[in-house]
Amino acid sequence: MGRAEVQAYLRLRARVVGRQLRELGWWRLVALGLLLGLALARALATAAARPATSWLVPPAVALFVASGHRRRADLTFLALTMPQPRPGLAAEYSLLATPAALALLAWGRWGPALLTVALAAAVAWLPAATAGTGSSRRRSLFRSVAFEWVSGGRRGLLVAWAGLLGVSVYTRATAAGPALALVAWLLLLVPLYGTPEPWPQLLAVLRSPAAWLRGRVGWGLLYFGLTSAPLAWVLAGGPAGWAGTAGLLAWCAVVLTMLVLAKYAFYPQALLAQLAQAGVVVVGLSILSNNPAYLALLVACLLGLLWKSSRRLSHFRHD
Incomplete structure (x- = not known):
């Protein structure tokens, strides 16, 4: 691929991303941009302030880019x-890593700045994630209706x-x-809900958007509750006690619910869903600062995602 082809590809990607961001809406874009920008700026400043921790930025950026690259549907x-x-692809990923590199500079x-760009560009040569054939798939511990968890179980x-x-026991x-x-554990579940399923999968079962959303949220909370029970037991047996553990579990349940709703709020656009989910994580972590304004923002985001996800899925309703 020559220079002209790379430039044409980058222009195409910019138009696609611009169209998706316009669909997101300017006020949501501003809110998400401010939240994500402040959170990332603070994380980068904390990491870059010390020589040892600055070397953690290149692999972190590379892992973030690789997670999106391997799930790309257009490879x-x-x-x-x-x-x-x-x-x-290498040019695109280098541009994505440029803000982190500039913060390090x-x-x-x-050294970490150059390595950040180099590792991000090298991600372009990673193979795409492939699904195994039916005969080679291992039997899952999760029910097939909770397909996000089935996929996560097969990915380790x-x-x-x-x-x-x-670590919790230690x-x-x-x-x-x-x-x-x-x-x-909650944050490890975010990628499970980052990739929308194909719309024919919804067409066969989507007669009521509210029922579909209740099912997705219900299965997510059920398996999160079962898998987090041992972690919660260890936490409750320590200084946090049962009251602190119950509060943290309630917070996790709210954030997980919002992650599921964000997946369908912009269905079937994966980029918009992932941006919304990133905003959910930032807002969720922000309320730990005990500022009541963030709690009000969390409630507003929850109600907004509930309304928008139901409205979005109504376009795919099948009666």
Whole structure:
């Protein structure tokens, strides 16, 4: 792929992203942009302030870019329509990593800044995530109707859960260790709800948007409750007690509900859903600062996502 082809690809991507952001709406874009921008700026400033922690930024950015790259639905299309799509993807991912690299440069971290861009560009050569054939798939511990959890189980989610349980038990004498393990378990579930299912899958069952949403939220909360029970037991046995554990579980349930609703609020646009989910995580973490304004914002976001997801799915209603 030559320079002209790379530029044409980047212009095409910019138009697609611009159209999706226009669908998001200017006021939602401003709200999400401010929340995500402030959260990312604070995280980058904290990491770049010390030489040791600044080296954590390149792999973190690379993992973020790789998670989106491997789930891209247009990789096969690009391979068929472009002779060499990897340079164009590398240029796109380098541009995505540029803000993080500039933040590192502002603190004089030249090595981590260059590595951030290089690792992000190298993600373009990773293969796409592929689903196994029916004969090779392992039997899942989750029911097929909870397909997000079935997919996560086949991607090693339970291995991560076992690791978090081990960390929780090891740090059981403190309240922070088990609590962070429980929050980390919730954050590991975010990618499960980041990719919308194909609309024919909804067409066969979607007679009532409210019933569909109740089912998705219900299955998510059920399996989160079952998997988080051992983590919560360890947390309750420590300094946090049962009251603190119940409060944290309630917070996790609200955030998980909003993540599921955000998936369908902009269905079937994966980018818009993932931006909304990122905003949900930022708003959810913000209320831990004990500022009542963030609690009001969380309630407003919950009601807004409930209304918009139901309204969005009504376009795909099948009677």
